[in-house]
Amino acid sequence: MRLHPLTPEDHALIALARETVDAQTDAPAPGTDGIHTMGAAVRAADGRMFPGINLFHFLGGPCAELVALGHARASGARELTTIVAVGNHGRGPVGPCGRDRQILFDYHPGIRVLLPTPEGVRGVRIQELMPLAALWTPEEGVRPFDADLFTEPDED
Template identity: 70%
Template sequence: MDIPMRELTDDDLALIEFAREIVDANTDGEFGVHTMGAAVREADGRMFGGINIYHFLGGPCAELVALGNARASGGREFTTIVAVGNCERGTVGPCGRDRQILFDYHPRIRVLLPTEQGIRSVAVTNLMPLAARWDAAEGTQPYDPSDFTIHNGQIS
Protein backbone atom coordinates (compact mmCIF):
# COMPACT_ATOMS: atom_id res chain seq x y z
CA MET A 1 0.00 0.00 0.00
CA ASP A 2 1.31 3.43 -0.91
CA ILE A 3 1.13 5.78 2.03
CA PRO A 4 0.29 9.41 1.18
CA MET A 5 3.09 11.67 2.33
CA ARG A 6 3.81 15.37 2.24
CA GLU A 7 7.05 17.22 1.68
CA LEU A 8 8.29 19.09 4.76
CA THR A 9 7.33 22.71 5.31
CA ASP A 10 9.45 25.37 6.99
CA ASP A 11 7.35 24.81 10.14
CA ASP A 12 8.18 21.09 9.98
CA LEU A 13 11.89 21.84 9.68
CA ALA A 14 11.68 24.20 12.67
CA LEU A 15 9.94 21.48 14.71
CA ILE A 16 12.70 18.97 13.85
CA GLU A 17 15.34 21.51 14.85
CA PHE A 18 13.54 22.21 18.14
CA ALA A 19 13.48 18.48 18.97
CA ARG A 20 17.16 18.16 18.00
CA GLU A 21 18.10 21.04 20.29
CA ILE A 22 16.24 19.37 23.17
CA VAL A 23 18.01 16.05 22.80
CA ASP A 24 21.42 17.64 22.18
CA ALA A 25 21.09 19.77 25.33
CA ASN A 26 19.87 16.94 27.54
CA THR A 27 21.36 13.67 26.31
CA ASP A 28 23.58 11.65 28.55
CA GLY A 29 25.23 9.62 25.83
CA GLU A 30 24.55 6.81 23.45
CA PHE A 31 23.41 4.34 26.12
CA GLY A 32 22.02 6.88 28.59
CA VAL A 33 18.59 7.43 30.01
CA HIS A 34 17.84 10.50 27.85
CA THR A 35 18.47 9.57 24.22
CA MET A 36 15.43 10.88 22.32
CA GLY A 37 13.96 14.36 22.09
CA ALA A 38 10.54 15.20 20.70
CA ALA A 39 8.56 18.26 19.76
CA VAL A 40 4.87 18.80 19.10
CA ARG A 41 3.27 21.80 17.40
CA GLU A 42 -0.01 23.30 18.62
CA ALA A 43 -2.48 24.59 16.00
CA ASP A 44 -1.62 28.14 17.08
CA GLY A 45 2.04 27.53 16.20
CA ARG A 46 3.48 27.06 19.70
CA MET A 47 6.04 24.28 20.02
CA PHE A 48 6.45 22.07 23.09
CA GLY A 49 9.24 19.62 23.75
CA GLY A 50 10.05 16.56 25.77
CA ILE A 51 12.78 14.01 26.28
CA ASN A 52 12.46 10.30 26.97
CA ILE A 53 13.20 8.64 30.28
CA TYR A 54 14.47 5.20 29.33
CA HIS A 55 13.91 2.42 31.83
CA PHE A 56 13.94 -1.34 31.43
CA LEU A 57 10.29 -1.35 32.53
CA GLY A 58 9.40 0.85 29.56
CA GLY A 59 9.71 4.47 30.61
CA PRO A 60 7.86 7.18 28.69
CA CYS A 61 8.94 7.92 25.14
CA ALA A 62 9.92 11.46 24.21
CA GLU A 63 6.74 11.92 22.18
CA LEU A 64 4.54 11.18 25.20
CA VAL A 65 6.57 13.51 27.41
CA ALA A 66 6.22 16.26 24.77
CA LEU A 67 2.45 15.70 24.60
CA GLY A 68 2.18 15.84 28.41
CA ASN A 69 4.25 19.01 28.53
CA ALA A 70 2.10 20.57 25.82
CA ARG A 71 -1.11 19.63 27.59
CA ALA A 72 0.17 20.95 30.93
CA SER A 73 1.06 24.22 29.17
CA GLY A 74 -2.42 24.68 27.72
CA GLY A 75 -2.04 22.97 24.35
CA ARG A 76 -5.10 21.14 23.11
CA GLU A 77 -5.05 20.89 19.30
CA PHE A 78 -1.82 19.40 18.02
CA THR A 79 -0.94 19.36 14.35
CA THR A 80 2.50 17.76 14.06
CA ILE A 81 4.93 15.69 16.13
CA VAL A 82 8.50 14.50 15.65
CA ALA A 83 11.17 12.59 17.58
CA VAL A 84 14.92 12.98 17.09
CA GLY A 85 17.64 10.67 18.37
CA ASN A 86 20.78 11.80 20.15
CA CYS A 87 24.30 11.36 18.76
CA GLU A 88 23.12 12.72 15.38
CA ARG A 89 20.78 9.76 14.74
CA GLY A 90 18.24 12.12 13.20
CA THR A 91 14.49 11.80 12.96
CA VAL A 92 12.99 8.54 14.24
CA GLY A 93 9.44 7.26 13.73
CA PRO A 94 7.19 6.61 16.75
CA CYS A 95 6.97 3.18 18.32
CA GLY A 96 3.74 1.19 18.15
CA ARG A 97 2.55 2.34 21.58
CA ASP A 98 3.06 5.99 20.64
CA ARG A 99 1.28 5.49 17.31
CA GLN A 100 -1.73 4.02 19.08
CA ILE A 101 -1.82 6.84 21.65
CA LEU A 102 -1.54 9.48 18.90
CA PHE A 103 -4.28 7.72 16.93
CA ASP A 104 -6.58 7.54 19.97
CA TYR A 105 -6.07 11.04 21.33
CA HIS A 106 -4.96 13.08 18.31
CA PRO A 107 -6.28 11.33 15.17
CA ARG A 108 -5.65 14.38 12.96
CA ILE A 109 -1.98 14.80 13.91
CA ARG A 110 0.78 14.42 11.34
CA VAL A 111 4.01 12.60 12.15
CA LEU A 112 7.41 13.54 10.74
CA LEU A 113 9.45 10.41 10.11
CA PRO A 114 12.09 8.93 7.83
CA THR A 115 10.89 7.21 4.65
CA GLU A 116 12.51 5.86 1.51
CA GLN A 117 12.01 9.36 0.05
CA GLY A 118 13.62 11.09 3.06
CA ILE A 119 11.87 12.68 6.01
CA ARG A 120 8.19 13.20 5.23
CA SER A 121 4.96 14.23 6.95
CA VAL A 122 2.44 11.41 7.31
CA ALA A 123 -1.04 11.40 8.86
CA VAL A 124 -1.08 9.17 11.95
CA THR A 125 -4.08 7.32 10.49
CA ASN A 126 -1.79 6.16 7.67
CA LEU A 127 0.51 4.61 10.25
CA MET A 128 -2.39 2.63 11.74
CA PRO A 129 -4.20 0.76 8.95
CA LEU A 130 -7.22 -1.16 10.22
CA ALA A 131 -6.65 0.14 13.76
CA ALA A 132 -9.38 0.14 16.39
CA ARG A 133 -9.74 3.33 18.37
CA TRP A 134 -9.65 3.16 22.17
CA ASP A 135 -11.95 5.31 24.31
CA ALA A 136 -11.42 5.92 28.05
CA ALA A 137 -15.11 5.48 28.84
CA GLU A 138 -15.88 2.48 26.64
CA GLY A 139 -12.54 0.77 25.98
CA THR A 140 -11.52 -0.57 22.59
CA GLN A 141 -14.01 0.25 19.89
CA PRO A 142 -14.70 -1.88 16.82
CA TYR A 143 -12.87 -0.99 13.64
CA ASP A 144 -14.65 1.97 12.05
CA PRO A 145 -13.74 2.86 8.47
CA SER A 146 -15.00 6.41 9.06
CA ASP A 147 -11.87 6.93 11.21
CA PHE A 148 -9.98 6.99 7.92
CA THR A 149 -10.43 9.10 4.83
CA ILE A 150 -10.01 7.05 1.66
CA HIS A 151 -8.92 8.69 -1.61
CA ASN A 152 -8.24 6.49 -4.64
CA GLY A 153 -8.03 3.44 -2.41
CA GLN A 154 -5.53 5.10 -0.04
CA ILE A 155 -5.96 6.36 3.52
CA SER A 156 -5.26 10.07 3.85
Protein backbone atom coordinates in the same frame (compact mmCIF):
# COMPACT_ATOMS: atom_id res chain seq x y z
CA MET B 1 0.50 5.89 1.95
CA ARG B 2 0.35 9.62 1.31
CA LEU B 3 3.64 11.26 2.20
CA HIS B 4 3.61 15.03 2.64
CA PRO B 5 6.66 17.23 2.01
CA LEU B 6 7.97 19.17 4.99
CA THR B 7 6.95 22.76 5.60
CA PRO B 8 9.13 25.46 7.19
CA GLU B 9 7.14 24.87 10.39
CA ASP B 10 8.02 21.16 10.22
CA HIS B 11 11.72 22.01 9.94
CA ALA B 12 11.37 24.25 13.02
CA LEU B 13 9.74 21.38 14.92
CA ILE B 14 12.58 19.02 13.97
CA ALA B 15 15.10 21.66 15.06
CA LEU B 16 13.42 22.01 18.47
CA ALA B 17 13.47 18.24 19.00
CA ARG B 18 17.13 18.10 17.93
CA GLU B 19 18.09 21.02 20.21
CA THR B 20 16.29 19.35 23.10
CA VAL B 21 18.04 15.99 22.77
CA ASP B 22 21.42 17.59 22.04
CA ALA B 23 21.17 19.73 25.19
CA GLN B 24 19.98 16.87 27.41
CA THR B 25 21.91 13.81 26.21
CA ASP B 26 23.71 12.33 29.15
CA ALA B 27 25.58 9.46 27.52
CA PRO B 28 29.16 9.32 28.77
CA ALA B 29 30.59 9.26 25.22
CA PRO B 30 29.24 9.64 21.68
CA GLY B 31 27.61 6.44 20.48
CA THR B 32 26.96 5.08 23.98
CA ASP B 33 23.58 4.73 25.59
CA GLY B 34 22.32 7.03 28.30
CA ILE B 35 19.04 7.82 30.00
CA HIS B 36 18.01 10.75 27.79
CA THR B 37 18.67 9.71 24.18
CA MET B 38 15.57 10.83 22.27
CA GLY B 39 14.02 14.27 21.94
CA ALA B 40 10.59 15.06 20.57
CA ALA B 41 8.52 18.10 19.78
CA VAL B 42 4.83 18.56 19.12
CA ARG B 43 3.10 21.52 17.47
CA ALA B 44 -0.31 22.78 18.53
CA ALA B 45 -2.90 24.17 16.13
CA ASP B 46 -2.05 27.69 17.34
CA GLY B 47 1.61 27.20 16.32
CA ARG B 48 3.12 26.75 19.78
CA MET B 49 5.73 23.99 20.03
CA PHE B 50 6.44 21.81 23.05
CA PRO B 51 9.57 19.69 23.50
CA GLY B 52 9.97 16.46 25.40
CA ILE B 53 12.81 14.09 26.29
CA ASN B 54 12.67 10.36 26.95
CA LEU B 55 13.49 8.71 30.25
CA PHE B 56 14.97 5.30 29.52
CA HIS B 57 14.42 2.65 32.15
CA PHE B 58 14.55 -1.13 31.94
CA LEU B 59 10.90 -1.22 33.09
CA GLY B 60 9.87 0.89 30.09
CA GLY B 61 10.16 4.59 30.80
CA PRO B 62 8.21 7.17 28.80
CA CYS B 63 9.21 7.87 25.24
CA ALA B 64 10.05 11.45 24.24
CA GLU B 65 6.83 11.72 22.23
CA LEU B 66 4.70 10.97 25.30
CA VAL B 67 6.62 13.51 27.38
CA ALA B 68 6.06 16.12 24.64
CA LEU B 69 2.33 15.30 24.60
CA GLY B 70 2.20 15.74 28.38
CA HIS B 71 4.12 19.03 28.18
CA ALA B 72 1.67 20.34 25.57
CA ARG B 73 -1.34 19.36 27.66
CA ALA B 74 0.15 20.81 30.85
CA SER B 75 0.64 24.06 28.93
CA GLY B 76 -3.01 24.15 27.83
CA ALA B 77 -2.65 22.87 24.26
CA ARG B 78 -5.54 20.61 23.33
CA GLU B 79 -5.42 20.39 19.54
CA LEU B 80 -2.09 19.03 18.28
CA THR B 81 -1.19 18.93 14.60
CA THR B 82 2.33 17.51 14.16
CA ILE B 83 4.90 15.50 16.13
CA VAL B 84 8.48 14.36 15.58
CA ALA B 85 11.10 12.40 17.52
CA VAL B 86 14.84 12.81 16.98
CA GLY B 87 17.68 10.60 18.21
CA ASN B 88 20.80 11.89 19.92
CA HIS B 89 24.27 11.92 18.38
CA GLY B 90 22.89 13.12 15.03
CA ARG B 91 20.63 10.12 14.42
CA GLY B 92 17.90 12.41 13.07
CA PRO B 93 14.14 11.82 13.00
CA VAL B 94 12.81 8.36 13.83
CA GLY B 95 9.32 6.92 13.62
CA PRO B 96 7.27 6.34 16.76
CA CYS B 97 7.22 2.94 18.44
CA GLY B 98 4.04 0.88 18.43
CA ARG B 99 2.90 2.09 21.86
CA ASP B 100 3.35 5.74 20.83
CA ARG B 101 1.52 5.14 17.54
CA GLN B 102 -1.47 3.70 19.38
CA ILE B 103 -1.52 6.56 21.89
CA LEU B 104 -1.24 9.18 19.13
CA PHE B 105 -4.01 7.48 17.19
CA ASP B 106 -6.28 7.29 20.24
CA TYR B 107 -5.79 10.83 21.56
CA HIS B 108 -4.92 12.77 18.39
CA PRO B 109 -6.29 10.80 15.41
CA GLY B 110 -5.63 13.65 12.96
CA ILE B 111 -1.99 14.30 13.92
CA ARG B 112 0.81 14.25 11.34
CA VAL B 113 3.97 12.34 12.22
CA LEU B 114 7.32 13.37 10.74
CA LEU B 115 9.49 10.34 10.06
CA PRO B 116 12.12 8.99 7.68
CA THR B 117 10.86 7.44 4.45
CA PRO B 118 12.58 6.22 1.28
CA GLU B 119 11.99 9.76 -0.07
CA GLY B 120 13.57 11.41 3.00
CA VAL B 121 11.83 12.83 6.07
CA ARG B 122 8.15 13.33 5.30
CA GLY B 123 4.88 13.89 7.13
CA VAL B 124 2.24 11.19 7.31
CA ARG B 125 -1.08 11.07 9.15
CA ILE B 126 -1.12 8.71 12.10
CA GLN B 127 -3.95 6.75 10.46
CA GLU B 128 -1.49 5.73 7.73
CA LEU B 129 0.72 4.16 10.41
CA MET B 130 -2.20 2.33 12.03
CA PRO B 131 -3.98 0.44 9.24
CA LEU B 132 -7.38 -0.92 10.29
CA ALA B 133 -6.89 0.15 13.91
CA ALA B 134 -9.76 0.45 16.36
CA LEU B 135 -9.88 3.76 18.21
CA TRP B 136 -9.87 3.71 22.02
CA THR B 137 -11.27 6.49 24.19
CA PRO B 138 -11.40 6.79 27.99
CA GLU B 139 -15.17 7.27 27.79
CA GLU B 140 -16.07 4.41 25.44
CA GLY B 141 -13.14 1.99 25.56
CA VAL B 142 -12.35 0.29 22.26
CA ARG B 143 -14.76 1.46 19.60
CA PRO B 144 -15.74 -0.55 16.53
CA PHE B 145 -13.65 -0.03 13.40
CA ASP B 146 -14.56 3.24 11.67
CA ALA B 147 -13.43 3.53 8.03
CA ASP B 148 -13.97 7.31 8.15
CA LEU B 149 -10.91 7.61 10.40
CA PHE B 150 -8.77 6.44 7.49
CA THR B 151 -9.88 8.91 4.83
CA GLU B 152 -7.78 11.97 4.09
CA PRO B 153 -9.31 15.28 5.15
CA ASP B 154 -10.27 17.51 2.22
CA GLU B 155 -8.03 20.38 3.35
CA ASP B 156 -4.80 18.48 2.58
